[in-house]
Amino acid sequence: MPTRSFITQRLLSRHWLGSTITTLIRRLGISVEKYALTDVHLELTNICNLKCAMCPTNRGMQREKCCISFELVKKIVEENPQTQSYGLNDWGEPLLHPQFLKIVEFLKGKGKRVYFATNATLMNEGIAEALVHMKVDSIIFSIDGAYEDYEKIRGSDYEKVKANALNLLKVAKERGVSMRTCIVATVGRENEEAIERLRADWNGIMPVTTQPRLLFRKDERKGLCSQLFRNHVIVLSNGKVVPCCADYEGYLEVGDAWKQTLNEIINGEKMKKLRADSSGTFCDFCSEYKSKEAVDRFKTNPIFRKVKMMVGNVWKCELELHKVV
Numbered sequence: 001m002p003t004r005s006f007i008t009q010r011l012l013s014r015h016w017l018g019s020t021i022t023t024l025i026r027r028l029g030i031s032v033e034k035y036a037l038t039d040v041h042l043e044l045t046n047i048c049n050l051k052c053a054m055c056p057t058n059r060g061m062q063r064e065k066c067c068i069s070f071e072l073v074k075k076i077v078e079e080n081p082q083t084q085s086y087g088l089n090d091w092g093e094p095l096l097h098p099q100f101l102k103i104v105e106f107l108k109g110k111g112k113r114v115y116f117a118t119n120a121t122l123m124n125e126g127i128a129e130a131l132v133h134m135k136v137d138s139i140i141f142s143i144d145g146a147y148e149d150y151e152k153i154r155g156s157d158y159e160k161v162k163a164n165a166l167n168l169l170k171v172a173k174e175r176g177v178s179m180r181t182c183i184v185a186t187v188g189r190e191n192e193e194a195i196e197r198l199r200a201d202w203n204g205i206m207p208v209t210t211q212p213r214l215l216f217r218k219d220e221r222k223g224l225c226s227q228l229f230r231n232h233v234i235v236l237s238n239g240k241v242v243p244c245c246a247d248y249e250g251y252l253e254v255g256d257a258w259k260q261t262l263n264e265i266i267n268g269e270k271m272k273k274l275r276a277d278s279s280g281t282f283c284d285f286c287s288e289y290k291s292k293e294a295v296d297r298f299k300t301n302p303i304f305r306k307v308k309m310m311v312g313n314v315w316k317c318e319l320e321l322h323k324v325v
């Protein structure tokens with residue numbers, strides 16, 4: 001039976017194109033018989049030292065706070081020799097895992113590609129040296145504004161975070177290690193205006209990419225989300241498996257990595273059911289790939305956008321979580 005091809009995977013990783021193709025595949029009644037995991041996200045922990053304005057982690061997340069077990073990481077890697085790429089975060093701050101460096105060392109020792117997003121507050125000189133030494137492949141610094149813009153959202157010290165990120169770049173350069181780094185700013189109405197200042201502050205140092213803030217509120221979803229059709233799953237810190245990173249509470253749980261292999265889970269009945277029809281699930285509450293506000297916000301020109309923001313409730317500043325009914 002055919003496995004989804006690499007080209008299809010690449011196409012599906014484009015948001016709008018992905019959901020269009022997914023809808024087309026579904027309408028044509030084509031089913032992919034077997035998914036092969038190429039990328040796994042391990043939520044090292046859902047504990048965090050910050051309380052960012054837009055993030056559910058310390059603002060309403062009900063899941064028990066814990067750290068992933070090193071034994072589980074080993075089990076997953078051993079069971080999935082074909083999986084080459086591991087992301088080390090979902091919600092929570094990965095550097096807070098007491099065995100963070102041990103997990104990185106283990107994965108790199110197995111020849112895996114390792115990447116993660118971090119708030120960089122804990123990335124001291126020792127950790128930077130270790131990450132460069134182990135040749136971690138990519139690091140995303142989550143910084144959503146410069147100076148007071150940043151501090152308003154993240155409640156943390158911008159200068160310190162900037163110094164930590166610059167130090168990592170310096171160490172990598174000194175050791176001649178090529179590492180991909182970038183800043184990712186999560187953008188909502190509250191920091192839209194801050195992004196140009198952020199870009200100016202990092203000009204010539206590191207690229208700044210933006211991603212729309214997810215909203216979690218009941219809305220009409222037309223068509224299935226392309227996240228359900230990727231060769232990718234997330235293992236939450238308690239071992240439960242979900243299809244995507246948006247599901248911060250684990251509502252879409254499709255398996256348990258302690259009891260099943262990830263291959264069994266990604267090809268299992270629960271995933272099949274979701275791929276056939278996700279209505280009535282948390283997907284109804286998730287703005288990923290469909291938020292009209294997000295699309296409009298990035299498509300329209302700045303003047304039109306400003307007018308829209310003034311006249312309409314285009315983008316709310318408060319964190320809106322899915323309400324369990």
Ligand SMILES: C[S@@+](CC[C@H](N)C(=O)[O-])C[C@H]1O[C@@H](n2cnc3c(N)ncnc32)[C@H](O)[C@@H]1O
Pocket residue numbers: 048054055056089090091092093094117118119141142184185186212213214215
């Ligand atoms: C949840 S954090 C976990 C890793 C780490 N603590 C960090 O801040 O990078 C991963 C990414 O999710 C983003 N994020 C937080 N809340 C979000 C939301 N409501 N919608 C979209 N992205 C969000 C963060 O800005 C960050 O880039």
Ligand code: SF4
Pocket residue numbers: 048049050051052055056057058091092093119142
């Ligand atoms: S965005 Fe990252 S740093 Fe901020 S609260 Fe969420 S998990 Fe913590």
Ligand code: SF4
Pocket residue numbers: 225226227228243244245246247278282283284286287288
């Ligand atoms: S929760 Fe959101 S991102 Fe995840 S599969 Fe559903 S719609 Fe897609």
